[in-house]
Amino acid sequence: MAYLVLGLFICVMAARTIQDDGKRSSIKTNSSPGAIPKTFMGRMRKLNRTNQLLYPSTSPSLLVDPEDAAAHYITGILSTRAIPSLYILAMLVGIPSNTYILGFLKNKTKSFSTAILYLNLALSDLLLLLSLALRVHYHFNQNDWAFGEISCRLVTAFFYGNVYCSAQTIACISLKRYLAVVRPFLYRRLAKTTLTIWACLVVWMLFGAAVVPELLVRQSYTVPRLGVTTCHDVLPLEEKSHSMLASLRLLMVCLGFIVPFLICIYAHVSVVYHLGQSGRDWRPFIRVSTLVFIIFGVCFFPSSILQIAHYSCLFSNGDDRLYGYYRLAACLCCFHSCLDPFLCILISKTATSELQFISLNGTRRRPTAT
Template sequence: MVWTQPSCTFLVSILFLLCAAFCSSQEESSGDDGRGRSLVYVNSPTNGRSKDIEGVLDKTAKYYLTTAITTTVIPSLYIMVFAFGLAANGLALINLITNIQRMPSTIFLMNLATADLLLILALPFKIHYHFQGNNWVFGEALCRTVTAFFYGNMYCSVLLLTFISIDRYCALVHPFYSKRFRDNRFAAATCLVIWALVGLSVIPFLLQRQVYPSEELNITTCHDVLPEDMQHGYFFYYFVCLVVFEFLIPCLITIFCYVSVIKTLMAKSDKYIKAIRAIILVLVVYVVCFAPSNIILLIHFSQFHLVGNNHLYFCYAICLVFSTLNSCIDPFIYYYTSDEFRHSVRSIISFRKEKRSEDSRKTIIPVDCTSTSKTV
């Protein structure tokens, strides 16, 4: 079970795609082309006039769908996240699988790296979508899957970071008691439960239509234009449940665990600098990546908007970008959380330095020999 965690997650992803494709084919067979619905831009105020704006985007909505911020700046940021995240998490996952002994913390880190890679593999579709003027050309099924990956990665990362903190709490604060249940099988089973829970929690994205065309702009949007009743009803209550049970409660648990770990390390020894660094990184992930996304999502899909117009869309789009930054920060968390991972990285770096010095010496020796022979 321990060895098959990454493969299990990719299998779950394939099942998501098949489910989305099935739901898409069901909609297409029903003959619903989106007309006759109240297509409202994600943040446009309705004021009870849904029939007046049926299938029409207002001027502000058109501006945000065509501005350079959403068509150039945001996809450029996604490219940087993709480049760094793919290299860092790919190398980290290979290192965790091949060079590090199987421990509960290692299993959690492997699954966290796998979750980040799944999100990164979905980023090229998002990049293409924005560079094409927010025009989605990959079909309904893939739009639902990419949307599910975006939110699924966020909450999967939150839960995995929470259980990493619980694992460190048990190992350092209650080392003798935790020996009864803290083993690789328990960690692997916990990761499977997390993947199953996250998979179930993102199913609503796979069941609801996400692609809507705009004849005025000649584009097809993905998750940027939704019916009014779906925004203020279905998705609002759905995100309330997600934020409370998969962000707020895990966040409080994580803070409690790391505060307890710091107190224990300060009381027993003075070697708690690495733990503080890991805690700071985790807090950065929560504060910078996850907290803004979850707060804006609640406002975004609420009928009681704090902003009375479409200007909230910029916050929404930027927060989605920040929610992907955790895939760039997580490799540093691996470094400070796992002593074995840290030693492995250092050995790789030192090995490369030694190899470079040896190569440089090899290039110098023949020159010295020839020069000596010439003098003789």
């Protein structure tokens, strides 16, 4: 992890030099009729487009009306004080706790397949929280990105990719508990370690699918009227390089949250029902499972719904006022990364009850199965 942070630091320092050159070159651009941004309304100021994707140091500009929602968000207290303060709180709690959970898994988790899932979750949470450091500076700096186009792409990609990665890993953990409680015979026959490794590989493949589109398109644009360079907050949707980004983002919302959320609902309801029918007292197990499900829904559901609603309003009537609320709701995803380590500890304490249920359930049903 130390090498990862060191490499990111070197990359940011190099990219900052590139951004300074880009700011100087953007002053010489001429205004022209432009496009609808993905997030806020504005007009594009185009360069002599040799190839902006090949030369990210040339920073194009967007014209934003000072009375628009974009200007209110960029200059308002929500983005310059509230959101970065929440990010700092998430980092202070989440980074130490996720680091601790890595050692906890090594010593306390008896099931190797379970340890793999928790390790996958802790790793994605750490990457998400570490990516917030530059965004904190960005928001406190009046939403003026000072670290270059390359680092802006990396931070944006890591944020969205790891949010989806965390949600999908939680769904895998819920599915594993569903099989252990509701399908104990099938669970015993499965090659759990192999299946868990394949599940984690699929999760990281979806992570790549979420990251690649963000890395391929420009994320930082200068807003001359406000005197800032935004990172991801204002993007030209009608530009050829960005035309498919909104559709891909909606697809990732479905694959990264809607599908995992439906899996968690089905798994939780099935587990609680079968535990209630077992004739024994499984209240601690049920309470922990319910807590995990509620926290998952509270942290991920608002941002996903607001993201879908934002795109719907933007495409239907050009209304972009929901974007600020979506960015605030996205902070809840970061707090889920803080709570995951504590949930892992609680779940590990009920692992004995889970194994006991599997044993009793299997013993009771074995004569009828044969």
